[in-house]
Amino acid sequence: MDKYIKQLILILICLSSYNHISIAWVKYYGEDSPRFSADGKCVIFESDRDGFDNLYAVDLDGSNLRQITHITDNKYSGLHLDRDMKKVYYTNCRPEETSEWPFCVMNIDGTRKINLKGIRSSKPVYTADGNWEFYTLNGKIYKVDLSSLEANRIEGDYTYYRSLAVSYNGERIYFIGRIGDFDRSLCLSNSDGSVLVSLPTPGYDSDSGFSLSSLGDKIAYKSDYAKISIIDVGKSTSEIISMEAGGIFNVVISPKGDRLAFVYGNMNDYTEIYSVKVDGTGLKRLTTALSVSYHCPPAFSPSGNKIAFTVYSQGSGSFIAIINSDGSRQMRLTGYDRILR
Numbered sequence: 001m002d003k004y005i006k007q008l009i010l011i012l013i014c015l016s017s018y019n020h021i022s023i024a025w026v027k028y029y030g031e032d033s034p035r036f037s038a039d040g041k042c043v044i045f046e047s048d049r050d051g052f053d054n055l056y057a058v059d060l061d062g063s064n065l066r067q068i069t070h071i072t073d074n075k076y077s078g079l080h081l082d083r084d085m086k087k088v089y090y091t092n093c094r095p096e097e098t099s100e101w102p103f104c105v106m107n108i109d110g111t112r113k114i115n116l117k118g119i120r121s122s123k124p125v126y127t128a129d130g131n132w133e134f135y136t137l138n139g140k141i142y143k144v145d146l147s148s149l150e151a152n153r154i155e156g157d158y159t160y161y162r163s164l165a166v167s168y169n170g171e172r173i174y175f176i177g178r179i180g181d182f183d184r185s186l187c188l189s190n191s192d193g194s195v196l197v198s199l200p201t202p203g204y205d206s207d208s209g210f211s212l213s214s215l216g217d218k219i220a221y222k223s224d225y226a227k228i229s230i231i232d233v234g235k236s237t238s239e240i241i242s243m244e245a246g247g248i249f250n251v252v253i254s255p256k257g258d259r260l261a262f263v264y265g266n267m268n269d270y271t272e273i274y275s276v277k278v279d280g281t282g283l284k285r286l287t288t289a290l291s292v293s294y295h296c297p298p299a300f301s302p303s304g305n306k307i308a309f310t311v312y313s314q315g316s317g318s319f320i321a322i323i324n325s326d327g328s329r330q331m332r333l334t335g336y337d338r339i340l341r
Contacts, residue, residue: 031056031334032293034308034320036301038083038130043308043333044068045320046079055079055088060306060322062333068108081108082146083130103135105149114149125164128214128255128302132170132191136160141173143191155193163209166191167216174212174219186210186219188233200237203229211297213257218278220253220260228260230278240280250297253278254304259325261286261298261307273298273309275325286327293318300325308333 031047042057042064049056055068069079069088080089089105103124106113124135126146133144139159144151159178166173173189182198189196203223204210210221216233223229226243228251249263249271258278265271271292276283286307292298293310300307305325311332312318319335 031318031320032296032310034296034310035299036306036308037085038128038302040302040306043320043322044081044085045308045310045334047334053079055081056334057085058320058333060331060333062331065334070109080124080126082126089124089126089133125166127166127170128168129170132166134164134166134170134173136164139177141175141189143170154189154191156189156196158187158189158196165210165212167212168214172216174210174216186221186231199231199233201229201231202237203227203239211251211253211260213253214255215257218253218257220251220278222248222251226264228262228276240278241276241283252297252300254300254325255302256304259304261300261325263292263298265292273307273323275307275327284327286323286325287330290321 031045031049034043034045036043037057042059044055044057046053047056050067052071054071056065057068058065068081068085071079071090081087082089086108087105088108089103104113104115124133126133131146133146135142135144141154141160141164142151143154154173157180160175161177161184163176164173165175170191173191175187176184177187179185179187179196179198185198186201186204187196187198199219201221201223204221208222210219212219219231219233221229221231223239224242225247227239228241228248229237229239231237243264246265251260251262253260259275260278261273261275263271264274270290272288272290273286273292274283275286287309291312293312296310298307298309306322307325308320308322310318311321320333321331322333323330
């Protein structure tokens with residue numbers, strides 16, 4: 001059999017030299033961090049397909065793949081596209097190069113670059129309504145009005161550590177930090193600093209992060225290596241699911257707060273996306289035989305009916321895919337390009 005394969009390869013090479021056929025070379029890309037546009041009509045993701053980390057968008061049927069930003073300097077990172085897909089917010093230095101990140105905003109065509117007021121010591125987060133940016137510096141949280149670029153510090157007796165999250169309109173802020181005697185706890189604050197409390201989180205590992213519903217009324221977190229708990233803010237905290245083996249990674253809650261998606265499996269083997277209702281019922285495996293990224297969390301569409309995620313294929317880069325939240329119609333949106341020569 002090896003003899004015939006070698007002969008076939010030789011024939012293809014000979015034919016190629018006479019331009020009778022073209023040999024396809026495959027180029028693989030690193031594509032990750034998918035999220036849906038504000039209107040849910042396309043998926044925005046990061047890719048190095050042009051040699052630099054830039055934002056791209058693709059329609060939900062895999063068509064109309066286009067490059068959004070055109071950055072040609074690898075010192076840019078932390079790219080965030082505004083709701084209208086006209087401006088991009090970014091840091092102009094890599095986080096490993098400094099503990100403080102100067103942030104800027106520019107039009108997607110690279111024009112009108114403006115330095116935002118204040119130096120950031122963590123990657124900023126943005127409200128889903130597109131009106132506010134939140135960032136941290138020296139253990140405090142700042143709120144920026146994106147229309148005026150004015151920044152105000154959230155006052156109060158607290159120290160921010162990590163994992164900043166905000167509700168849809170920025171009225172509620174969650175983070176891992178210290179309040180009084182409660183250290184490395186999950187904290188809640190109103191954006192004016194009027195309420196500052198530590199939430200009960202039994203079994204919570206403060207290094208594993210958490211996910212917030214759009215309204216900020218429900219929080220999902222990993223309460224053990226293979227367990228998930230839900231906080232119904234102001235009411236109760238309950239463990240809703242415990243898997244038998246493997247690990248749970250990147251728990252995310254839908255915008256409506258009614259369903260969770262998470263990555264489950266063995267880091268050295270296949271990892272798949274599962275879904276479950278917030279009451280612990282309806283556990284379902286959505287993907288099959290994929291190495292779903294446990295580094296990049298899956299992302300719900302604004303309506304919650306679709307999920308975007310990153311798949312890593314050993315030796316062939318990564319690509320973006322989507323699936324309906326009920327597990328139907330899985331579709332690959334991006335991947336390698338075949339370059340004909």
